[in-house]
Amino acid sequence: MTSEDPFKLTFGPNEYSYAERDVILYALGLGCQREDLKYVYENSEDFSALPTFGVVPSFDTMMGTPFGDIIPNFNPMLLLHGEQFLQLERPIPTSGRLTTTGKIVDIVDKGKGCIVVTGTETRDSDGNLVFYNEFSNFIRGTKGVGNKSPKERGAATATNEPPKRAPDVIMKEKTTENQAALYRLSGDYNPLHIDPNMSAIGGFEVPILHGLCSFGIAGKHVLKAFANNDPAQFKNIKVRFSKHVFPGETLQTEMWKEGNKVIFQVRVVERDVLAISNAAVELVNTGASDAAAASSSPAPAGIAVAGFHASQVFEGLRSAIEADSEADRQNRVKKVKAIFQFNITNSSGATQSWYADLKNGLGEVGLGESPKKPDAIINVSDTDFVALAAGRANAQKLFMGGKIKIKGQMMLAMKLDGVLQDAKKKAKL
Numbered sequence: 001m002t003s004e005d006p007f008k009l010t011f012g013p014n015e016y017s018y019a020e021r022d023v024i025l026y027a028l029g030l031g032c033q034r035e036d037l038k039y040v041y042e043n044s045e046d047f048s049a050l051p052t053f054g055v056v057p058s059f060d061t062m063m064g065t066p067f068g069d070i071i072p073n074f075n076p077m078l079l080l081h082g083e084q085f086l087q088l089e090r091p092i093p094t095s096g097r098l099t100t101t102g103k104i105v106d107i108v109d110k111g112k113g114c115i116v117v118t119g120t121e122t123r124d125s126d127g128n129l130v131f132y133n134e135f136s137n138f139i140r141g142t143k144g145v146g147n148k149s150p151k152e153r154g155a156a157t158a159t160n161e162p163p164k165r166a167p168d169v170i171m172k173e174k175t176t177e178n179q180a181a182l183y184r185l186s187g188d189y190n191p192l193h194i195d196p197n198m199s200a201i202g203g204f205e206v207p208i209l210h211g212l213c214s215f216g217i218a219g220k221h222v223l224k225a226f227a228n229n230d231p232a233q234f235k236n237i238k239v240r241f242s243k244h245v246f247p248g249e250t251l252q253t254e255m256w257k258e259g260n261k262v263i264f265q266v267r268v269v270e271r272d273v274l275a276i277s278n279a280a281v282e283l284v285n286t287g288a289s290d291a292a293a294a295s296s297s298p299a300p301a302g303i304a305v306a307g308f309h310a311s312q313v314f315e316g317l318r319s320a321i322e323a324d325s326e327a328d329r330q331n332r333v334k335k336v337k338a339i340f341q342f343n344i345t346n347s348s349g350a351t352q353s354w355y356a357d358l359k360n361g362l363g364e365v366g367l368g369e370s371p372k373k374p375d376a377i378i379n380v381s382d383t384d385f386v387a388l389a390a391g392r393a394n395a396q397k398l399f400m401g402g403k404i405k406i407k408g409q410m411m412l413a414m415k416l417d418g419v420l421q422d423a424k425k426k427a428k429l
Contacts, residue, residue: 006070012101012120014064016057019095022186023049026056029183030216031173038229042094049092051234052219054131055084055212058120059187061100062135065118070104071142080241081211082115083136085156087236089129098122098130105134105153107146113138114145155236160263160280166368167254169305170351171221172269175209177248183213209245214275218266221253222281224348225307226262232284235260239279243268251275260284303367305352310344310382313389313420314354318365329362336363336419338412341374346382356419376408378416389420 020042027039027050037044067074105119120133134156150157176182180193188210191198199207219237227233245251250269255262260283266276303318304311321329336358345351355370357363380388384403387393395416398404406412 006104012061013099014061017097026186051231052216054086057098058133061102061120078140080138082138083240085134085238087132106151108150109146113140114142160278169225169255172252174250179247211241218253235282235284237281239276242277243273243275310385338375341370341377343379376412379405
């Protein structure tokens with residue numbers, strides 16, 4: 001190290017003045033639509049900044065990290081943004097003036113390089129701490145610099161390994177080819193994300209999407225799926241950037257609820273690689289948000305998932321099966337001889353899976369992906385599925401109209417109407 005004690009270094013303060021327009025521009029850069037009024041319309045009754053906006057006012061301070069005072073022969077071309085942590089201390093104002101100061105939190109020797117962790121505190125004009133960030137940057141080729149293991153810092157250093165079960169909720173969002181061009185207007189003007197000549201030097205065919213854009217999209221998904229779209233429920237978020245994303249690719253956020261923590265990872269669908277891994281959001285009060293979400297859904301408890309009207313269909317089907325005699329259940333299994341997996345997408349864009357095993361034993365209905373290989377995987381919207389179960393729609397017509405997509409044995413769609421009749425009786429659709 002070139003500095004005697006890098007942990008005594010402080011830098012800044014940097015002032016960030018912004019208006020409601022900047023909050024809206026950030027939301028649009030993350031793919032928010034005109035229907036997302038609370039994030040894109042300043043006159044909305046509950047107009048708010050997305051929680052991940054907290055990385056924006058701090059970005060210039062991170063860029064001012066005096067790497068040259070810490071790393072011998074520092075070359076900025078060898079720097080990679082490895083991880084990001086954001087802790088919210090109070091609601092982010094939708095406009096105002098914020099001031100950020102920075103310091104070196106940790107330096108870790110990783111053998112082939114080192115990690116420099118920059119911590120930034122951002123305060124409002126009254127001196128109140130609004131949020132805290134940690135930017136972890138990997139410096140390739142720098143050897144023998146830093147501690148052999150990272151300092152323990154709670155949520156900022158948590159490993160966040162996904163549970164060994166199917167995700168509780170999956171949300172997909174296709175980015176646009178212009179996404180990086182729009183997101184950069186929130187302050188990250190790295191030419192790698194816009195200039196084809198610079199991206200070619202970095203080894204990419206086209207400019208790549210900002211990691212912090214993928215970070216924000218994932219945060220938006222967790223917010224919708226588990227926090228009732230309420231930024232006040234968002235406590236902190238930590239991610240690891242694993243692979244690049246090309247604008248236009250589809251991001252799939254796979255989420256697992258574990259107490260007050262939502263562990264997640266983000267998969268690039270087209271290449272089946274993880275862009276974000278070892279990630280989690282901690283929520284402030286999941287009990288309140290879960291109760292609010294549940295109260296807005298007519299679905300009963302059990303294998304129900306808040307926000308999905310299809311929940312009552314599967315509850316009804318399970319109740320009907322379990323209420324039958326053993327002989328009737330065996331007869332149903334002999335008649336159907338199939339395992340169905342249903343991937344249901346609700347109006348918020350969240351996808352949840354249920355399965356109906358009418359091929360083995362006495363038959364069962366469960367939450368999540370089928371533990372046994374399904375004979376048919378059925379992808380359908382929440383609205384169309386409920387209409388189908390209620391008898392207001394026909395499976396064959398939905399299939400022919402492209403509203404049901406089936407992978408596997410497509411002729412099994414003919415059996416869906418009969419399978420769902422029991423659910424209709426029990427759920428009173």
